[in-house]
Amino acid sequence: MKRRRRCIVFGILKHTVLIIMALIVLFPITWIILQSLKSYFDTIAVPPKILFSPVWKNYVDVLSRVGFFSSFRDSLVVALGSVGLALLIGTPFSYVLARFDFKGRDNIAFFVLSTRMMPPIVVIVPFIRIFHILNIADTHVGLILAHVLVNLALVVWMMRGFFSSIPREIEEAAIVDGCSQMGAFWSVTLPLSAPGLVATALLSFLFSWNEFLFALTLTSLKVKTLPVYMASEFVGYLAVQWGPLSASGVLAILPTLAFIIFIQKHLVRGLTFGALK
């Protein structure tokens, strides 16, 4: 009986700690939502207002800015383009890594992984120069290429794990039935790893959507992704427009928050590049 009571006390204690932690985690997200619904003077009121009459003004303001729309579009184009390209070249490659044994396989795989560990700053100055020569400075194409570099390691290592987990026998059966190796990959293995492909695509999308350093340095006037837009647009000489800033922040994180919840089962694999499942 005494032991049981101790258990309950411990249970309550654990939940209390967890709830406090959860509140700390949730607070900034809640606060940016609240700020986005406040009028200008409410956003900088002292003491800060927790109760206030909500207004939609900031959202109307943000949505009517040409800059926000074009940034949203730029972010979308760059994210979709780089994810598409990374998947297109990375998926077949990861299949080869998972299925074939050839000389130098592990070295190549580790080299791909190490590109992710590489501090991006070291290639930025060369990129600026090369992009300038190729005439793709400040364009979607240039930033898409840079983001392929961000996402390729993720795609290769994550998909390699998914492909390895599909039994080779299924493919062999298809080949016995008259499929070519290519056909077996295309019509058997790839459909079977569709959930993994979706998770990989969403996580890469998230990385590209949130990426800041390449976007800040490789694009400036013609192309401006959301993070770059947000870091500069609302911070004026004298004051920060907290309301519109918060509203655009909320609009920018809604898709990524949805993604992260949607792929939570695959997150561990994704964040450790397939090292853990």
Added chain:
Amino acid sequence: MKKRFCKFPYIFTLPVTITLFALVIYPLIYAVFISLHSTAMGIQQAQFVGLRNFIDILSSPIFSNAVKNTAIFTAGTVGLTFFLGFVIALLLSSITRGTDIYRVIFILPLGVSPVIAGLTWGMMLNPLFGIVNFFLEFLGIRGLGWATDIKLALPTVIMIDVWQWTPFMMLILYAGLQMLPKECFEAAMIDGASFWQKFIYITLPLLRPIIVIALIFRLMEAFKSFDIIYTVTKGGPGHATETMIVRAYLEGLKYHKLEYGAVIGLIMLFITIFISQRAVKRLLE
């Protein structure tokens, strides 16, 4: 049949090889080239200066300061995210109800763009009207300057980074805890082991490989972390939050000292390779 098997890997490998050559190998060679030249007259008239740029950077006190800040930032955020993530993971795996809800809440920061995390925390930590100082006043703590205070700025950006990345540690360690064999704990319980005994003699040793993976990934990310520092302080006040990557950005892109930017970038690359050669390869196998 046999022949097709041989060609197959290479056709599929070629696009990635070309991409990595164009996006990694060539730029790195170019970075080495820049780092050995002076580009004061423009990059077309670059003059070979040998290792002078490296000597300039390595002997500059501003760079030593950046190295020190990088070390503090990295150690701080890796240590704290590990500790907090481990605590949350242990708590989560020891409760029976509500695990799924907690888990969803705890992963949310991973979906928030670091720039937005930085801006939001910047707003909350504003010394004049920020909500954090408002709460702290109830505890009798007044007027903290946070990111504007030369002493507090670095801890402030570490704190924001910890908010963003603790979920990463929590997720991985929690997944690791779920994979541990139950039998060991049952046997220990029968033998009457205390919580701490179980933790030190069973959990830690069994979890070691996963802990190491989590720490390495976090270390690599923290070492090149840029977004939060840039959005919150831009390296200031003074040089208080300038890490190596921020310094490289400022030198190479703000002050147009391309060669200094390249030098710091390459130094960071050497450090990364040094760490990963020792750790990553052995552990991920």
